[in-house]
Amino acid sequence: MSEVFVRVALDHPLATLFDYRFDTPVPVAPGMLVSVPFGKRHVVGLVCEVTAHSDVPADRLRSVEGVCTACPPVSSEWLKLAAFAADYYQRGLGEVALPALPQALRDASRWSRLFAPEERYSLTPAGRVALPDALPARASALRKLAQALAETEFLLAADARALHPKAIATLDAWRAEGWVALDVIEAAAALATAASADVPAPALPTLTDEQAAAVEAIRDADGFAPFLLHGVTGSGKTEVYLRALAEILAAKPDAQALVLVPEINLTPQFEAAFRARFAALEGTSIVTLHSGLAEGERARNWFAAHTGRARIVLGTRLAVLASLPQLAIIVVDEEHDPAYKQQEGLRYSARDLAIYRAKQLGLPVVLGSATPSLESWWQADQGRYKRLTLSRRAVAEAVLPTVKLIDLEEERRRGRASVEGLSGPLIAALKARLERGEQSLVFLNRRGYAPQLACDACGWVAGCPRCSAYVVLHKPERALRCHHCGWEARIPRSCPECGNVDIAPMGRGTQRVEETLASAVPGARILRIDADSTRRKGSAQALFSDVHAGEVDILVGTQMIAKGHDFQRVSLVGVLNADTALFSHDFRASERLFAQLMQVSGRAGRAGLPGEVLVQTRYPRHALYHALGRHDYVGFANSTLAERRDAHLPPFVYQALLRAEGRTLEAALAFLQQAAAELTGIAAAERVTVYDAVPLTIVKVMHVHRAQLLIESASRAALQATLRAWQPLLRGLKGVLRWNLEVDPLDI
Template sequence: MSHIKSPKKTNKKMIRMIEAGADKEELARHADSLTKQASKQLAVLTYFIGGGAKISAAELCKKTDSSSATLKTLLKKGLLTESFEEVYRDPYQDRMFKKTEPLSLTEEQRAAFEPIKQAVADHVHHVFLLHGVTGSGKTEIYLQSIEKVLAKGQEAIVLVPEISLTPQMVNRFKGRFGSQVAVMHSGLSTGEKYDEWRKIQRKEVRLVVGARSAIFAPFENLGMIIIDEEHESSYKQEEMPRYHAKDVAIRRAEHHSCPVVLGSATPTLESFARAKKGVYELLPLKHRVNRQLMPDVSLVDMREELRNGNRSMFSRELMEQLEEKLAKKEQAVLFLNKRGYSSFVMCRDCGYVPQCPHCDISMTYHRYGQRLKCHYCGHEEPVPGTCPECGSEHIRFFGTGTQRVEEELTKVLPQARVIRMDVDTTSRKGAHEKLLSAFGEGKADILLGTQMIAKGLDFPNVTLVGVLSADTTLHIPDFRAAEKTFQLLTQVSGRAGRHEKPGTVVIQTYTPSHYSIQLTKTHDYETFFQQEMAHRRAQSYPPYYYVALVTVSHEEAAKAAVTAEKITNYLRAGCGPDTKILGPAASPIARIKDRYRYQCVIKYRQENELQIQLKKILEHYKRDIAQKHVMISIDMNPYMLM
């Protein structure tokens, strides 16, 4: 594990250092002989005569109000010497981190902390699932566990989703462990990444906090790995190599005989099923710290709003709540659920969404040809003119953007100060942090955003969370759609009422009766788990079956389709009766970079034969010169079937 290379090679940052090149007596003699015009030279010499230590050239010029030419003259005379030293590019050098002390744990936290502490002390490999509601103090358990690891002279890795690597999160770790922490995320420049990586390699830091790739940090004496928000799909890399950070973490921890802690308020079904079976050890935290109440969640049926003549994107209840919070000088977070690339068709009167009759997955709307297609098995049909359920003509495809929401907000609440956080407003380095800091300092009343505001934020004055479109994640063509919806709504709801002031959550939906939306009202993960597991069993999806995705791409659509057909037939002939193969079908994103894409989905239980067959397919297409433009990619545990 120690042979992992550092990120893209870049240059070391060298800094020019200046120190005295003669003793104080000689410097003083020279200073006395200087003319009035040489006042800058005098200032520089005086600094060193007074016992000034080695200093960077830039700092010396600043201190003595001199220039580079002054230094050049003194260097020529041999009164100063220069050298070049490497310095680290530190993205946090301008920030002071307030030192924090460990908090005393609640009884529930202590019960969860003890087994982790024991595993660290005993140096054993064990996987813990820390299942704690939002605001239950999981981070404090992480911090105190890391303290035990560092006290033993070992190292630790903490993975957090890229989206949660907020300044707040960095503050927590830097505040407790100071300069022992290296931080790795995509917001750093290449030089900063290179320097953080080399600090690890040189054993100058013993804790890495970072996104997915930080799991490869070149530590040799690992004492613990923590994966926060373990349900996050960003831990899975969608390009080659298609690794999942959780799998890598468990393998590394086995190698180092150390514990892994997976933390989440809404763990993946696979992890929770393993904990139920005793493969992982379940550590529950059912209450918020200080026994604060979970926020009060209200579901608003947008079909009713439409029937009552409200055509706005804000329900009456949400508007009343926003006005009330503005009057009280409290803050609100408005979340626009935009995850998922595809458009789906929905009836605004009854909430009906066309599903594939063969796969129980919502169908994707294709504007070209006005068709609905299933991206698992290829079934397609025309877009209905009226709703097959209720006969309404309000059946159309769904989707709205943050800019439109902001425009609407300023019309209905002109007095509200709004900060919008989306891809457009956060693309510049540091913009994410600036916007969140401004909101934290009370410079805005409403924070409006997409995924990036769903988790990791902790603002004492936020008492209202509004979810504008709960259904978007529910209807993406993905067997995990209900799970992702429940996770997201629970996470977003957890941003409200985290401190003294109680919180309210308003969720706007066209399908209020769906269990994944209903159960966010009561924050009931256990019931959701049971219902979703029954659904997965009926449809032969994970955790009952494994899933693999084979994607074929080519510049010609026909070539891609024919190759996908050949591969599917070959797999069908060679797999056992227990293996189910769906497709081939056009991928949900049918063309990327002028390459047409077709895919087939494989559901299987025993993988020995399948892996051999998939390897043969890859080797065949690598060898076959006639097929050189065909690209085959195989994902053994896809998180997105796009």
């Protein structure tokens, strides 16, 4: 019998496959997970090729140690997707394929437990009555376990152990009392809650003509069909997604759908909407995939998608690389959002990979947004995407809010009082909404209490000892915190430079605005939602539930509250400190600001209440604000694209960014200068523009100095050819701690 060899992808920077002898007594196929020795370690790899010979000398070949037979191989299409991402983003195949798998699958020691029959517990009717009163008052861990049982249909043994160290013994005791029931399911990974045909179909809202046309176009698409669904806020884009998915899933019994959202905090409301809609569609199961899931839950959900048990996968950007063997449609909601671009490791764009995946498989992909990215808008202008327009709100009596600009300079000249950055007209509008029992939203995209703490006697400003950045004052925690490295210190009693005790905060963050509103609008129930108030798992969902339940009068927050949320009772939006983005060095700053303001404005007046948006600004004549006042995305997009064309900026050129990190700034810059010199010998580089190496805006983070080198070309092919030839030369350069190459960078 001839020997069999496998070529395995490992999570390693080298863009190569590693040969191993396969003498395990199981059939082998590409796409299988295997455990192999690598140096002194034992790692998990992915079989990419099976061959009868190897060019590696026999005395250097090592054997595969184990095979994950319980997990079916990933498809050849999935391997091709990973190979494309590796090639386009200039990374090794293993650096793409392995991190795309759940962490639990990348640990061979967990395979037997992960795919073993799974025990799950549920609360009996008797338990719902007796258990709450049977627990000791101070047994907080037991009460947490009981609460988890009460809030879910069933509780997996692994999740129970995470809640209580003696969970299984406790649950067995409750079983003996008749309070808990135990089921054993086929495998832990088969956790995809299927819909029940006994549930009555929900009443469907009547579609507008534009919605019906969009659904029809998506349903009738043949082969690869990219759609740009441009709908104003509140126009019912989610309803279009639901109807299109329902028709495709009903027509194809085994079909799967992938729905991407930009942020984790948007998944609960999407999941609730999808579960409610598909509860009656027999055989339809829904799972979520995002980084906020526990490792075991993420692995089970991924496996449910991989085996076809889950027909709808709802997730953030990492879900774009999920294995879905029967994928029939992809939806990317809020496709403009920068969160779809990964900023660590493999720096991929989930939106762009979703489009490529749809093209690879020949299926429709829907990009939805009220403010599409200029790249997508340009593609639609060129006829490569089909534009579907929803020009009015879905609720007949709901209209787009009016936008008014509050000229802060005019307010100052007239001597009108303001309270800690809140103008008089905004405070009056907030009080009027409170009297009417309506909700208001105050948007400030800066968390913390104040961005700086300073001494006006000597000019000292509190800075981070590890970064070239100021620290942010967090008053409730009485701490100074660096938002770049996490360094934290107590607030000093006096200036460390001159001893002045009158050090004071400069600027405003959401914590300070929350404090100011409490005194400026007495009696209002104020809630702040930002990255600080939602650190604990599930806290964001709980806070948003309070808003939807009407238990909040004024919601203060960052971009977390600006998009995707359907606040039915919000009639006023106040925008603070928007001017800072008008004059940024980043050419994408105006696009992001306009999208943010359009999105947050769209939270007002969604259920028929007249909506109003008040924007505080010192530049009321700026063209961006005039376009915002008209809700004129089309005009803004066309004028901005014309500016980009004249300036030779994306989407009219293609860019790549080489970043270097060194112990000194000089070392980082020297590395980049050497890298630029290596381009002179590359033929394709003749069509590439190379800019000077420059420090990053925040030069130092965690004592590491950073610099960057930008290259661009009007030809994507020329840029890619240059990068492929450049990579081996870069690996030969020394002198820095780390370097990375990013294709299609968003932050320059």
